[in-house]
Amino acid sequence: MRYSIINVLKQGLAGQKGWQAAWRDATPKPQYDVVIVGGGGHGLATAYYLAKLHGITNVAVLEKGWIGSGNTGRNTTIVRSNYLLPGNEPFYEHSLKLWEGMSRDLNFNVMFSQRGVLNLCHSDAQRDAYARRGNAMLMMGADAELLDADQVRRMVRGLDFQNPRFPITGGLLQRRGGTARHDAVAWGYARAASELGVDIIQNCEVTGFVRDDDRITAVETSRGRIAAGKVGLAVAGHSSLLAEMAGIRLPIESHVLQAFVSEGLKPWIDTVVTFGAGHFYISQSDKGGLVFGGDIDGYASYAQRGNLPVVEHVAAGAVALFPALGRVRLLRSWGGVMDMTPDGSPIIGKLPIGNLYMTGGWCYGGFKATPASGWCLAHTIANDAPHALNEAMSLERFARGRAIDERGAGPRPNLH
């Protein structure tokens, strides 16, 4: 049933008895044309675009837990397209445009809120770097504004402008950036994909692949063997494990990233702010909680929880930027496992096995990429060739010396 004001009124009069479940919790069929492993936003979006744009509807999404239980449901939901390099920016700008139409396209309110993303700078050199980045963004069709300290002062309250070590000299603002409701993204894509015939299968862990020479013919799962024409991986922090089942080594290390939410407060921070001189970024959720995080813990981990030193480090960044945060109580903290790549950029494309494809290597920034990642992976699977938007994000780029290294940190996954 469509979600609309008419149906809300009708159901109101009918005692709310006519609503159906948003999507079908399917049981596996013996065979699918395309099997997507991983029921996060990326996997569900891939299935949706396969069905909607490429007419491939005999598709299953296999999820080992429940949909959205991975990083989709654990992230701090920042959406932006403020990248510098040509291999990245057009992709992320396409993604931002898909975000702008997503609620309407899916007929599901993903609460995309374009409240702006403000990256603070603290030195002349950093301001120059932001000017360059902003210009690159403008040239690639995105929006960017360079703010001076006074403009920042008028925009965000509570920042410490007196910090002698890291004075705030301005910031790079992307007004079209913002936040979205993470679970709603998973549910919205699941509902829209399910309506087009996609089977969403939960509690179904992929444990191996059945191979015939250069092709995968079926996936082994905790709910039995499922034959597959093509297989797409969208398993976030677990890409290496799935690739290993197919005998492929990836340029990925799995790392833990933590995030935090405070007790609910009255409206305070109505944009997203990142600290340019420390590992800290923050926004305020619609419920009032301050949602914030910092950097990865720095060592390989599949534990889905981090350690205390990083909690302390993030708290230090928090009070350095917003001294008043010292009075705020923490409600919850958690961690997610992410694929870190040697250049900090993702991998979307074909793997060295005929009919195996992946989207992964999203590091700490793949929520914003959810729609375009699904869009590009669906295109790559349907055409057996990448779209221009994800061509540069191939696995082969490492062997060809074409790394997309935004930070210029070199081939150490834990430095990106």
Added chain:
Amino acid sequence: MRITCPYCGSRGSEEFTCLGNTPPARPADDAPVAAWVDFVYLRDNPRGPVTELWQHVQGCRTWLIVTRDTRTHTVAKVELASRATGR
């Protein structure tokens, strides 16, 4: 997570930095490109025990080989890198 440095005893992990999996031997200068790609970029990334190179940067600055479980963060063994590699 605490790491027992052979010189300094049990210390918090924040005193150390992790370089990553113990790297395999560096290929010869004229080794094929594939060997270099493997060395520079590819990782085993197991879920379970790993051996890694850590440095006690805020202590004695010694390089260590740490055997650790990536599922639980339990540290099973710490050795001096110099002794383990004979260098």
